[in-house]
Amino acid sequence: MKSTILPEPLKPGDLLRVITPSGALREFKAFKQSVEIWRSRGYRVEVANDIQHNWGYLADKDENRRHQLAQAWEDPDCRGILCARGGFGSTRILENWTWETNSSTPKWLIGFSDITALLWSLYNAGISGVHAPVLTTLADEPDWSVERLFNWVEGRPLPPLKGCGWGGGVVTGFLLPGNLTVATHLLATPLLPNLDGVILALEDVTEAPYRIDRMLTQWRLSGALAKIKGIALGSFTRCEPPANIPSFSLEEVLRDRLADLSIPIVSDLPFGHDSPNAALPVGGLVTLDADQGILTLMSKE
Template sequence: MKSAILPEPLKRGDLLRVIAPSGALREFAALQQSVEIWRSRGYLVEISHDLDQRWGYLANKDEIRRHQLASAWQDPDCRGILCSRGGFGSTRILENWHWPNTTPKWLIGFSDITALLWSLYNAGISGVHGPVLTTLADEPEWSIQRLFDLVEGRPLAPLKGCGWGGGVARGILLPGNLTVATHLLSTPILPNFDDVILAIEDVTEAPYRIDRMLTQWRLSGLFTKVKGIALGGFTKCEAPANIPSFTVEEVLGDRLADLGIPIVSNLPFGHDHPNAALPVGVVVTLDADQGTVSRFMDKYPK
């Protein structure tokens, strides 16, 4: 089992750069509020000059978004990268992409940023599955503090959900958005799933679509490798009106409960808040009897 390298903890005065690697930015006021949260903590936040550009539904052309990411990653003065929003587009800039061999730095985001986080994990570096700059300001105070605890090197409190029974599993935490992760299947971006605790969430996907994706995972054989599953929010995942359907909760139970591995649901991460920050590629303990995810460690204890 291989855990990822955590970047050095951030401290006041560190420079962070804001990039738009995915969808076109629309929530400018929300972004500015979140930038001010970082600045109020003593960080220097540099916003890309072309952050307000768009190319269709994307924040900019692929080569420009790729350059934003590469420039921030290779900047020796930059200690962290704050993603402005999700949407769609990060997978496009990962074609023929290799992470430059520089000092590891923090990469923070979720939703479509899943692709970047998993690609970075493949390079052996941990990122943060957590609020983007268009959502951070709406997070509860405990969630905001958790994000800063993570990047500043303080211990993380356990997360509490609903245990499905099945005992305790320890493995490498791999959090992400189910839809984005499903579209990474059979690509070079998909990590090795041996000994993984898979943490997934989603939003605005009808139950039949969740069913279809989880069935694809079952058929791929990947669920036979993971040691446990942590389920976050599956918000606004209702069936269309007047159409016969299972609920999303019924779909999750039907497609996952027979896997014979520990599962915890209703954990506070994902879309629509709260979105508790999770480190990618660290060792965690998932207790499906107590309904907790805890002991966020950068490596196995001796």
């Protein structure tokens, strides 16, 4: 369990750079609408010239996407990095990657889904990012979710989130939010953070119950779940069983694989794929109340 450095609050006029570290951009209308949301708040948003490139299912070749990330991270005028979308590919650019933390002021990194790998890697470097909508999803968020994101990056406190408590008491720890599929593929790699004492926050999309079962079983067998203090579960969107095939429900799988861990668990929290996707600080100190079903951010330290 570790504390992280929180970047300085953003303010109108700050420069933000848009990158595509993962999949190729496809939702151009939603992307432009989301960029406009940031610009309407007074931010200067610089979109990379190669934003519409693709290399197969990736936004570009690894070296080009890695260069795009490096340019944004090392730019002294840039205060934040907005990820265009998820998909797949961020883990590929993290091979032989080191976050430069000496010559540049820590800046905001904002995204979710495949961006989990970047957020967790940055957490390893001691810097807090934001698990929050990317630029192909922000425009579809409800007003309160959009405001929550801006409140956090602009230095204002966040209200608690309410879900369904499974019982097990109250625990405090550093929050590590991410996508279950991406996080599972970080197991047994140098990118996996130290999980001792963290509160793990997980979500996913379009994964059948047996696949969720398989991933959570891998977490169990790896020993990783024995280290954490609590689990916060967000939305598992379109994770229904296949038609006409015998299956457990998603709820049954989650209960079967997690309920016997004897740690506080809260489910049905409003974050993940599809709306709403409430912003969560990576490495933020939080309290998880599994009796009341509440996740509360405790500190900005």
